Amino acid sequence: MSDPELPLLSTGELLRGIVDEVTEIRARDYAVMQKIAELNRRGAAAELGYKNLQDVLRHAVRWDKNTAKRWVEQAALLSSEITPTGSEVAARLPIAAAAAAEGAVSIDHVAVVAEAMKTLPAEREGQMVDYARQFAPAAVRVLGKRLIYGLFQNDPEPRDPQAESAGNRLSLRQSKTGDWKLAATMDAVTGAKFATLLDPLAKPRPTTVEGPDPRSLDERQGDALAELVDLTLRADQLPEHGGEPVTLTLTIPYQDLAEQTGHAVLDNGERIPVEEVRQLACSAGIIPMVLGSKSQPLDVGRRSRLFTAGIRRALVARDHGCAFPGCSRPPKHCDAHHIHHWADGGDTRIDNGVLLCRHHHTLIHRSGWEVRMEQGVPVFYPPAWLDPLRTPRRNLLHTAA
Incomplete structure (x- = not known):
């Protein structure tokens, strides 16, 4: 039976209510995990004649095998342990445990953070939990992988001869x-x-x-x-994409290119060894990504509504794809959006533009989300129903490493 008061609430109030109730559900999930951890500590499975605690829970709450196993594993990560001598050992993921107790993260978030922390040093747990407070588990998983790559990219990588490219x-x-x-x-x-x-x-x-x-x-x-x-x-007719002839864009620090170290990144996130970049540079023009250089008109003011090819290249170099928090769409799927709308007097220039995929471009125009330029980068503010404090957010998917 539906609540007669629901039709009286505004859309924002309904959504805020959902956010608050899901937070309460997650906090209760954490309380359940604490009880599971206590059952595990006291050896309840053996006491009840079961092989393990997962089997107890399968009968007690009718979970399937994988669900029961996941809850027991997460409970162990978020709870303190008692050693045989009676000493208490802190939870393996104390920061994640605190966030779960608040209801800020779900059991799926905890699983993703735990997976990343198998490789990351302990001091990175706070950063991973910050990701989990802002993004869905799938996005947090990507952020974790990129953070791992950024920390260990200079380590020697084992090469499997069978994994080498077979060529074209x-x-x-x-x-x-x-x-x-x-x-x-x-x-x-x-x-x-x-x-x-x-x-x-x-x-x-x-x-x-x-x-x-x-x-x-x-x-x-x-x-x-x-x-x-x-x-x-x-040969004189080539397709255009994003307002310019099709271009393969590789981003690499000039010093790395000159010293033949590191790697470049393609629009789709693929990493290319610097030796291949130098080879490509032999048969391709090099367009300097220096804002304000004479070779690229990065500020066309009110003269043009559409972003020029030069400004778009600069946006790609800065945003690396859709700038909306949590979106991984590459530059080729993005439009250039005027932060201060052109129709309202906004100029067509680098510091008034941001790359957005078609979905998030529409969202910015039609919803309560706002984007502002702060210290040279786009920052997004969620609507009040999502976050009453409207805490600023950035897309870390393109910059985590």
Whole structure:
């Protein structure tokens, strides 16, 4: 039976109520884990004639095997232990335990933090829990991986000869019906080039009176490949993406490039060894990413509503993809958004622009989320129903490492 008072609440009040109740649920989950930990400490499974505590819980609360195992494992991580001599040992994840007690993180968050902390040093637990307070478990997992990579990227990496790239291979055969069939394997750089060329041509056609584009992704990519072949035959006509000819962007500190150390990062996050970058530089123009350089017009003021190719490159170098907190979409899926809207007098320049994927671009225009430039980077403020304090947030997915 529905609550008769619910229709009287505003949308913001309903959402705030959900947030508060989920917080209470998570806090109660933590209380349950404390009870599970106490059962484990006193050896309840043996006392009750069971093989382990998971089997006890499966019968007690009708959990399946994996769920029971997960709760027992998380309870052990978040609870103190008593040694055989009677001494109390603090929880293995004390900061996560405190956040779980508040109801700020869920059991799924704890599992992700625990997985990352198997590799990270203990002093990084606070940083991981801060991530968990802001983002969904899937995003926290990505942040953890990137944090691990950033901490240990200079360590020697074991190389498995069998894991080395097989290089570029293409199988092209004509069938009896006249159709051609192809299968290809590409190395990381070649594959990224190919995907960059194909992506703008494989977009769904605009919706018409006949409805949306009915083609599947495979069909769109097949038609895009056919169009790419035609474009290759017309060398003076190249597809555009984001307002400029298709460009493969690699970001690398100049000092690393000069000293032949480190790696570059492609738009899709793929890391390319510096020796390959230098090889690519031999056959490609180098566009300096120096804000305000004479070679790139980074401030066009009120002269143009659309962001120029030069400004977009600078936004890519700064934001590395959609800047909305928790979004991992790469630059090729993003629009350049005026923070101070152009229609309201905002200029078209680097410090008034931010990269946003289509979904979050729409969200910023239509919802209570706000974006502001602070100290040269975009910072997002959630609506009050999500966070009454409107605590500022940034997208750490592109910068965690």
